[in-house]
Amino acid sequence: xxxxxxxxxxxxxxxxxxxxxxxxxxxxxxxxxxxxxxxxxxxxxxxxxxxxxxxxxxxxxxxxxxxxxxxxxxxxxxxxxxxxxxxxxxxxxxxxxxxxxxxxxxxxxxxxxxxxxxxxxxxxxxxxxxxxxxxxxxxxxxxxxxxxxxxxxxxxxxxxxxxxxxxxxxxxxxxxxxxxxxxxxxxxxxxxxxxxxxxxxxxxxxxxxxxxxxxxxxxxxxxxxxxxxxxxxxxxxxxxxxxxxxxxxxxxxxxxxxxxxxxxxxxxxxxxxxxxxxxxxxxxxxxxxxxxxxxxxxxxxxxxxxxxxxxxxxxxxxxxxxxxxxxxxxxxxxxxxxxxxxxxxxxxxxxxxxxxxxxxxxxxxxxxxxxxxxxxxxxxxxxxxxxxxxxxxxxxxxxxxxxxxx
Amino acid sequence: xxxxxxxxxxxxxxxxxxxxxxxxxxxxxxxxxxxxxxxxxxxxxxxxxxxxxxxxxxxxxxxxxxxxxxxxxxxxxxxxxxxxxxxxxxxxxxxxxxxxxxxxxxxxxxxxxxxxxxxxxxxxxxxxxxxxxxxxxxxxxxxxxxxxxxxxxxxx
Numbered sequence: 001x002x003x004x005x006x007x008x009x010x011x012x013x014x015x016x017x018x019x020x021x022x023x024x025x026x027x028x029x030x031x032x033x034x035x036x037x038x039x040x041x042x043x044x045x046x047x048x049x050x051x052x053x054x055x056x057x058x059x060x061x062x063x064x065x066x067x068x069x070x071x072x073x074x075x076x077x078x079x080x081x082x083x084x085x086x087x088x089x090x091x092x093x094x095x096x097x098x099x100x101x102x103x104x105x106x107x108x109x110x111x112x113x114x115x116x117x118x119x120x121x122x123x124x125x126x127x128x129x130x131x132x133x134x135x136x137x138x139x140x141x142x143x144x145x146x147x148x149x150x151x152x153x154x155x156x157x158x159x160x161x162x163x164x165x166x167x168x169x170x171x172x173x174x175x176x177x178x179x180x181x182x183x184x185x186x187x188x189x190x191x192x193x194x195x196x197x198x199x200x201x202x203x204x205x206x207x208x209x210x211x212x213x214x215x216x217x218x219x220x221x222x223x224x225x226x227x228x229x230x231x232x233x234x235x236x237x238x239x240x241x242x243x244x245x246x247x248x249x250x251x252x253x254x255x256x257x258x259x260x261x262x263x264x265x266x267x268x269x270x271x272x273x274x275x276x277x278x279x280x281x282x283x284x285x286x287x288x289x290x291x292x293x294x295x296x297x298x299x300x301x302x303x304x305x306x307x308x309x310x311x312x313x314x315x316x317x318x319x320x321x322x323x324x325x326x327x328x329x330x331x332x333x334x335x336x337x338x339x340x341x342x343x344x345x346x347x348x349x350x351x352x353x354x355x356x357x358x359x360x361x362x363x364x365x366x367x368x369x370x371x372x373x374x375x376x377x378x379x380x381x382x383x384x385x386x387x388x389x390x391x392x393x394x395x396x397x398x399x400x401x402x403x404x405x406x
Numbered sequence: 407x408x409x410x411x412x413x414x415x416x417x418x419x420x421x422x423x424x425x426x427x428x429x430x431x432x433x434x435x436x437x438x439x440x441x442x443x444x445x446x447x448x449x450x451x452x453x454x455x456x457x458x459x460x461x462x463x464x465x466x467x468x469x470x471x472x473x474x475x476x477x478x479x480x481x482x483x484x485x486x487x488x489x490x491x492x493x494x495x496x497x498x499x500x501x502x503x504x505x506x507x508x509x510x511x512x513x514x515x516x517x518x519x520x521x522x523x524x525x526x527x528x529x530x531x532x533x534x535x536x537x538x539x540x541x542x543x544x545x546x547x548x549x550x551x552x553x554x555x556x557x558x559x560x561x562x
């Protein structure tokens with residue numbers, strides 16, 4: 001056979017795709033229903049049901065959508081929200097499996113449908129589940145925690161009066177690859193450690209928001225499969241984090257770094273993103289961030305905000321520290337941003353503590369009032385400090401106003 | 407034979423308007439319609455006509471595939487690319503690309519386009535959606551009113 005180009009004809013679909021915009025027919029008339037259902041899968045269920053009046057083709061289409069999205073914020077009254085949920089569950093085509101359920105109810109009242117809807121999702125082989133609600137974990141049927149089809153679970157249970165939800169002890173979710181948790185408390189064992197994630201054999205991404213560990217003990221994130229870890233913390237949540245994650249590639253932290261961090265196995269970690277703040281008006285925040293950096297031995301890229309560098313600079317004699325880490329850094333990105341008023345106060349107080357005379361203190365106060373403190377967005381020398389073991393790394397200052405940090 | 411299959415180096419895609427695109431095999435992996443034909447062949451080079459996709463659209467699809475097939479690009483860079491990619495498109499472009507994605511059987515690009523279109527109609531009125539898709543209603547006003555009444559729980 002010759003090596004000449006081979007011509008193959010791919011048979012066109014039964015009807016040709018219309019390329020001529022002048023023809024004034026339905027733009028979607030050539031698309032099969034399954035494609036329209038793809039589009040509708042991204043639309044909140046309330047609006048998706050409303051498409052039933054578009055034309056006879058659309059009348060029952062919504063009943064086949066493999067995704068349900070219920071947000072109570074789209075309703076004037078919770079009664080109406082509850083009614084819609086009930087109607088949809090009764091009228092939806094029950095032979096169609098439910099790929100994803102996204103349920104958000106922002107009110108501390110009990111949602112009578114919650115058990116029913118979660119049961120519906122489980123019995124329709126749900127793979128992706130997002131639940132946000134106020135109250136008690138007992139509102140969810142326990143069968144959820146042994147659901148074998150679930151690959152993605154986002155669970156935010158906003159607690160009453162600040163009590164965190166105890167994280168369930170027995171979980172059997174063998175297909176789970178992505179887990180996002182909000183407002184949970186992890187319980188520790190006899191060794192003062194909580195190790196809630198080692199049972200997930202396929203876990204790839206983990207996100208932990210505003211969670212605590214009972215007694216401020218150690219949260220051990222132990223997973224052989226985990227690749228992405230994201231943490232958010234905007235409160236005084238003190239505990240220790242131990243990372244035993246040999247395949248962890250990306251670590252993203254947003255919020256107040258008030259936890260001690262130990263990387264007992266983070267040899268694959270390549271990318272670290274830190275968007276640190278201190279709790280507003282906290283005049284003497286804990287200074288753990290420097291010790292975090294010491295754990296990041298082999299990372300290639302570090303992304304920080306200007307505020308993060310300011311938080312770092314609070315550490316006494318920072319610039320004199322010899323870092324044992326950051327030897328292979330290829331890229332340092334600094335997202336420029338305005339420094340919040342609350343944090344500027346923290347910075348001012350730190351500076352006042354170091355002031356040698358009344359006169360200097362008065363000058364600092366004056367400069368602060370005039371909006372001149374801190375004098376520069378990025379503290380002097382801190383970028384060189386980070387690059388002390390990798391001088392050739394590329395440094396990028398990014399205007400944060402263009403795109404939010406992830 | 408397996409050994410020969412992997413020897414394909416360049417794939418030529420010919421758009422409906424005759425414009426020609428030469429791409430590496432990893433770029434078309436996402437295009438299942440194209441991939442299934444490549445898999446049946448043993449040649450070093452293949453040329454594949456795509457009579458349902460115009461050159462401009464194919465160029466955009468290839469640009470997207472190149473960015474997403476690259477192992478050097480970070481997740482963040484890919485997301486930024488996606489953001490800009492959608493931003494420069496008009497509604498008609500999105501609908502055309504959605505149709506192309508469906509024809510080429512590109513799962514993730516199809517999702518991406520469907521999501522971009524959904525973002526345009528999200529939180530809009532039924533009338534807006536009808537205009538957007540240029541749907542001719544075959545309901546009489548009475549029939550439509552009846553449907554709205556029947557499903558009033560979704561219109562509140």
